[in-house]
Amino acid sequence: MELMLFLSYLIMPTMFIIIITYGFLQKVNIFDAFIEGAFSGAKTVFSIFPTFLGLMLAVTLLSSSGTLEIISKLLKPLCNLVGLPSETIPLIFMRLVSSSASTSLLLDIFKNYGPDSFVGKFVSIMMSCTETVFYTMSVYFISVKITKTKYTLAGALIANLAGVIASLYITRFLF
Amino acid sequence: MLNYLWGGMILIGIIVSALNGRLPDVTTNIIGSSDETIQIILKLAGTVCMWSGLMKVAEKSGLVESLSKKMRPILKYLFPDIPKNHKSLDYIATNMIANILGLGWAATPAGLVAMEELQKLNKDKKTASKSMCMFMIINMSSLQLITVNILSYRTAYGSTNPAEILAPGILATLVSTIAGVLYAKFKERWG
The missing domain is CATH 1.10.287 (Helix Hairpins)
Incomplete structure (x- = not known):
């Protein structure tokens, strides 16, 4: 626990030290590079804004209407069997489909339970180790016109499921 | 959809x-x-x-490139079917390093070129090769080391310790990626 927390705090500063030092050694104009990168970052963020806005709206409506509550109540007995917080089910499934929609659901959980609650920590870790499988798969395979993807989908789903289970146990063990 | x-x-x-x-x-x-x-x-x-x-x-100083080159031994284990020094290996490495560092915009273009190169090696152009399956599964198992977006959201919603999920997150990412690789290796060998 202590060690994990210590490592968590260490990661960001370590990356800064390595990258800045390496930049110095290679005699790169590091500040110019930083500015250039930061500028392109702004473009990235604002290009996702409309998608994000649309899905935040849909998730807010779904959540404030009580629909998510109903889904989570219906799934509660099943979730209790494996010790999964049932309010995270919509997020876990949406994670595979859309990045913006799952982010909206993540923020909904942060709003209702707080990012430092058990559920909040679990979903934070879970979001870090899973991917939008369906979107990624279609983009990559369509680009090379492959129609038979064999065991790719199964493998990706297994990886993501393993991530969800790992997140749950890690959260339970650490916090 | x-x-x-x-x-x-x-x-x-x-x-x-x-x-x-x-x-x-x-x-x-x-x-x-x-x-x-x-x-x-x-x-x-x-x-x-x-x-x-x-x-x-990191990109301008050549750090990303030098890290990509260090990926070779791992790639040899993951993609035994790809001939030595084939171009696809460079793109796969760049894609993976970019994903690890959270450079989404750099990861996708490299990944798409990697798929094109893998398609050139592929005998049946409609069916995914072993290398493609492995590459895609790893790609979708999440590789990112620091999820800055999650840190930003946690901060925005008043977390007192936004960063405490970083190391647990890396551990979970490791588990998901290893699970994906093991499954792909199992399918390669025993169908």
Whole structure:
């Protein structure tokens, strides 16, 4: 626990030290590079804004209407069997489909339970180790016109499921 | 797909609101959500710009490239079918390193070229090769080391310790990636 927390705090500063030092050694104009990168970052963020806005709206409506509550109540007995917080089910499934929609659901959980609650920590870790499988798969395979993807989908789903289970146990063990 | 998903969520949301007697809140919630989104995106912009800036330094200094070169032994184990020094290996390495560092915009273009190169080696052009399956599974098992977006959201919603999920997150990412690789290796050998 202590060690994990210590490592968590260490990661960001370590990356800064390595990258800045390496930049110095290679005699790169590091500040110019930083500015250039930061500028392109702004473009990235604002290009996702409309998608994000649309899905935040849909998730807010779904959540404030009580629909998510109903889904989570219906799934509660099943979730209790494996010790999964049932309010995270919509997020876990949406994670595979859309990045913006799952982010909206993540923020909904942060709003209702707080990012430092058990559920909040679990979903934070879970979001870090899973991917939008369906979107990624279609983009990559369509680009090379492959129609038979064999065991790719199964493998990706297994990886993501393993991530969800790992997140749950890690959260339970650490916090 | 997103058409139905988005439209469905909005319609179901409004109908269930009406059934639950929460219709008066709908207008407030619609306006409130747009308001909240722009605030979140502004906070996110700060973090993402900072990270993109730092990563540009890593890119310009050649750190990303040198890390990609160090991937070779791992790639040899993951993709035994790819001939030595084939171009696809460079793109796969770049894609993976970019994913690990959270450089989404650099990861996708490299990944698409990697798929093109793998397709050239592929005998049956309609069916994914072993190397493609492995590459895609790893790609979708999540590789990112620092999820700056999650840090930004946690901060925005008042976390007292936004960073404490970083090391647990890396551990979970390791588990998901290893599970994906093991499954792919199992399918390669025993069908």
